Amino acid sequence: MKTHYQLLFFSIDKNYRSNGYSHLICDSLFQEANKRNKEIQTSTYTVLGKSYLQHLFNSYAKKYNVIFHDKEESDYLHDTPCMYEMVGNKLLHKSEIYG
Secondary structure, eight states: OOOEEEEOOOOOOGGGTTSSHHHHHHHHHHHHHHHTTOEEEEOOBOHHHHHHHHHHHHHHHHHTTOOEEOOOGGGOBSSOGGGEEEETTEEEEHHHHHO
């Protein structure tokens, strides 16, 4: 029997961001992992995912006392920082800005 869940893809549609959905999903995910005595492991992050999600995963792992395995620093990024731009106070993928 597997002892962990692996987080391979986590994304919120750009039209629904900043509404707390990431928090709701993480809360449910880590609460369920705690109930089932499972660990959680991530795959690679995108630049955007690392900037918004890494701290969130760590905080919910702490909240629910779930062992959380995050990738090594050299394995974090699935893409490159040059693919993003700051617009106002948000980091956006260039495809979201320019289509």
